[in-house]
Amino acid sequence: MPDLEELYREVILDHYRSPRNSGELDSPPAHRVEGFNPLCGDEVVVTLLVEDGTLADIKIGGTGCSISQSSASLMSAAVKGKRLDDVYRLIKTFKGMMSVHESTLGPNDGLTGNGTDEDAGAADEPEAADLSKLGELAALQGVVKFPVRIKCATLSWNTLAQGLDDLESAAN
Amino acid sequence: MAGPDGGDTLTAGAGPLDVEVVRKDFPLLGRLVHDRPIVYLDSASTSLQPRSVLGAMERYYETTHANVHRGVFATAEESTRLYEEARASVGRFIGSKDPTREVIFTKNTTESLNLIAHSWGRSNLGEGDIVVLSEMEHHANIVPWLILAEERGIELRYIPVGPDGRLELDDLDARVSGAKLVSVSAMSNVLGTINPLRLIAEMAHRAGALIAVDGAQSVPHLPTDVGALGIDFLAFSAHKMLGPTGIGVLWARSALLDEMPPFLGGGGMILDVKLDRFLAAESPHRFEAGTPPIAEAVGLSAAVEYLGAVGMDRIRAHELALTGYALDTLAERLGTDCRVFGPPAGDDRGGVLSLAFRDVHAHDLAQVLDQFAVCVRPGHHCAKPLMRKLGVSATARASFGLYNDEHDVDVLIEGLIEAGRLFG
DSSP states (O other), rough: OHHHHHSSSSHHHHHHHHOOOOOOOOTTTSSSEEEETTTTTTEEEEEEEETTEEEEEEEEEEEHHHHHHHHHHHHHHHTTBBBHHHHHHHHHHHHHHHSSOGOOOOGTTTOOOOOOOOOTSSSSSOOOHHHTTGGGGGGGGGGGGGGGGHHHHHHHEEEHHHHHHHHHHOOO | OOOHHHSOOOOOOSSSSSSSHHHHTTTGOOOOOOOOOEEEEEETTTTOOOHHHHHHHHHHHHHHOTTTTTTHHHHHHHHHHHHHHHHHHHHHHOOOHHHHHHHHEEHHHHHHHIIIIIIIIIIHHTTTEEEEEEOOOGGGHHHHHHHHHHHHHHHEEEOOOOTSSSOOTHHHHHHHTTEEEEEEBBBBBBTOOOOOOHHHHHHHHHHOOOEEETTTTTTSSSHHHHHTTSSSSEEEEGGGSSSSSTTTTEEEEEEHHOOOOOOSTTSSSEEEESSSSSOOOOOGGGGGSSSHHHHHHHHHHHHHHHHHHOOHHHHHHHHHHHHHHHHHHHHHGGGGGGGEEEOOSSBBEEEEEEEEETTHHHHHHHHHHHHHEOEEEETTTTHHHHHHHHTTSOEEEEEEEETOOHHHHHHHHHHHHHHHHHHH
16 A cells, blocks of 8 residues: 555654654643644644744644644654744745645546645745755655645644744734 | 336345345446445445436436426426425325425425524524433534524533433433423434434423424435324435435424424515515425525435335345444454444444544544545544544544445455554
8 A cells, every 4th residue: 555655654653653742831821722623623732932033842732633643743843942933934845845736646546626725725835955854744745645634734733823923913 | 126217227126135236226336446446335424326316317407407386388397397296205205294395305404404493493492492402413403503592592401322322311301391392313423323213202292392303314224204203303315315415305294384484585485575575485485495406306306216116124124234244243353443332233223333443543544444445434423512422533434325235344344454554
């Protein structure tokens, strides 16, 4: 089952079985934000602590499938301790990777429509150079072959982006 | 079934249903998915259609299509006749005594239930009035009542679901006491539990309440007789009973319908319209504003004809035997790794299997099963209160139709074993 093995890469299964930064930070001082996928019932709780323009700490709670859980875990590891500029850049690059282009779909997938995730659809197509910066996150690339699962992968990212937006509008 | 038009090969008769013969009538079962024959286990979500249904709709569009209840030209008359004949045949299928007045075509079960809440509910329920539901209801039989609760302060009570997946009816008397309406599912879309409607209807009536039934899962799979059940409203969808999407049914006793105000306003539902008032038509037209789903009614008519020719008793017996096989084989092959919610196979169990497999998330199970061309539905099945009660956020649901066989169950199990291997 080559498609399945591309979806469920070892890195993904590892983060699913042993999620990083699992739990919740005390809020306040941390900011707490919840994300839902109403289609499948997945829920993610992101608590984040921003200090001096840096995402000083982040924890992830909630329930979900291997894709949503591993994506959240991979995300937390990738953004923790990063400058907010870099976090925003990473969110953009990741969502760009998750935006489906028909050319990237296999010929025999039997899919109709392009299945574009509406949230990710606006993102620019990432440069190859950007993808190389994703590190372990690139393991989630296999998800784009399974358009229904893209929302699983982007749930925690959208929730993080929401949390950062909340903080930004509170600061202004 | 004699197939002069649709080309179906099925022959009615005594004895068990011949699933190999039935399967030949469903073209979609010839589809390959990932180079494997499709294993369709999502009939609780929507069923497949036999050729006779597809043919009837195609023929209608090719030879007859015209708007109903309007024109005097030949095809308009034929179209009206086909539409009204569909009403009559659907009514006969559920034991309606007066189908020409009691059978209303809607969009689906959800719209039928909303029609009850909107029309009967708004003219009969006020502050503090009690509606009794159950914890196993689909959102379609909860949210319309929550809307009324928010809007006019009606009170909702819930019949609890016990650990065995059955409704706890011991104190039903007390629960329905003082209620105006009891609205329950005939068969759970998550647990497969078939509820004792006759008993619930009796209790409801004794308490002076009416009883509405969500028959979305029961009408396609069990013989249904509204008179024998003693119920007041029945809602169901065509697309779960071998018919097309886009048409559903609300059956109600005509005495109730006569008193109910219109649902949607528009053409076809009036006797007269002036600039400052309107006079509503009689039921069923009062509740069918706008051009109705005509081709879909023709398709539904062909679907009940097909179901009737096979025989609902034989369908039920086949699906019950298959459910028993599935429960036994799952237990035998997967042991405690696989948990199936709901009662054991028996008279009160329909062919719906909500599965939890080890701690593999339902989405991941469904994804692996898809590689085996097995179609199951992961998620909360639009029954979030029930899922909370079961203590799970999602299950993978396999559900049967008359065209499923033991081989389908065997492939399902093969897929579950692969999921177990992959997720270790």
